[in-house]
Amino acid sequence: MSVKPTKAMVLAAGLGLRMRPLTDNMPKPLVRVAGSALLDHVLDKLGDAGVEQAIVNVHYLPDQIIDHTKGRTRPRVIISDERDQVLGTGGAIVKALPLLGDAPFFHVNADTMWIDGVRPNLARLAEAFDPARMDILLLMAPTASSIGYGGRGDYAMLADGTLRKRREHEVVPFVYAGVAILSPSLFADAPKGEFSLTRNFDSANEQGRLFGLRLDGVWMHVGTPDAVQAAERAFLASVA
Numbered sequence: 001m002s003v004k005p006t007k008a009m010v011l012a013a014g015l016g017l018r019m020r021p022l023t024d025n026m027p028k029p030l031v032r033v034a035g036s037a038l039l040d041h042v043l044d045k046l047g048d049a050g051v052e053q054a055i056v057n058v059h060y061l062p063d064q065i066i067d068h069t070k071g072r073t074r075p076r077v078i079i080s081d082e083r084d085q086v087l088g089t090g091g092a093i094v095k096a097l098p099l100l101g102d103a104p105f106f107h108v109n110a111d112t113m114w115i116d117g118v119r120p121n122l123a124r125l126a127e128a129f130d131p132a133r134m135d136i137l138l139l140m141a142p143t144a145s146s147i148g149y150g151g152r153g154d155y156a157m158l159a160d161g162t163l164r165k166r167r168e169h170e171v172v173p174f175v176y177a178g179v180a181i182l183s184p185s186l187f188a189d190a191p192k193g194e195f196s197l198t199r200n201f202d203s204a205n206e207q208g209r210l211f212g213l214r215l216d217g218v219w220m221h222v223g224t225p226d227a228v229q230a231a232e233r234a235f236l237a238s239v240a
Helices: 036-048 064-067 087-101 123-126 198-206 227-239
Strands: 007-011 053-058 076-081 107-108 113-116 136-142 156-157 161-163 172-181 210-214 215-219
Touching: 007 036, 007 087, 036 064, 036 107, 036 113, 036 123, 036 161, 053 064, 053 087, 064 076, 076 087, 087 198, 113 227, 123 136, 123 172, 123 210, 136 156, 136 198, 156 172, 156 210, 161 198, 161 210, 198 210, 215 227
Parallel strands: 007 053, 007 107, 053 076, 136 210
Antiparallel strands: 107 172, 113 215, 136 172, 156 161
16 A cells, blocks of 8 residues: 655754854755755655645744745745744654644655656655555665765665664664655654654664665765765766
């Protein structure tokens, strides 16, 4: 059984500390790569996937993101304003749940960037998500072919998509690409205020309801000013 999300949660509230000095006077989602803001790369892909409404949370320099997105219609952007509070990745979703509704939704980091392969990865995620078996389906990028990533990975992945979290000092072959489908039922007993979405990932993992889908294409970790240039080269080469 597949789903077809029409709503998305886009996390755009981070401080972008590692991206300084580019983020001294600009929120990280508005940093430009290949002529477009990181946020626009994400919103364009969501629009192409049939998403009608994107809830974008804001905290750092929020008015810049509000002004940047106010003319968008595909998808239509609704701002979840967190300028006076810090909610974390989990608390941000809880605040936005009344806007997200009861159906599974896309969850995307505003600063993630990827090049699709033969088929769009958002469409592949929607086809692969099975609500009967899954609460979370993460898009997983192979660490070996990702651009700008030098970490130890996040998960090992079995043939059926089941994920196993990396143990301390272990190296695993997949990193979470910042794109997922989540079921709202995950947050039925969630606390109010600030908390990390990682606790939901871990809980779903323990219950056997956390799965992954291997990204088809190339993921770019755009975390520092130097990584912007590497991502730009890869993106421009892909459209040449």
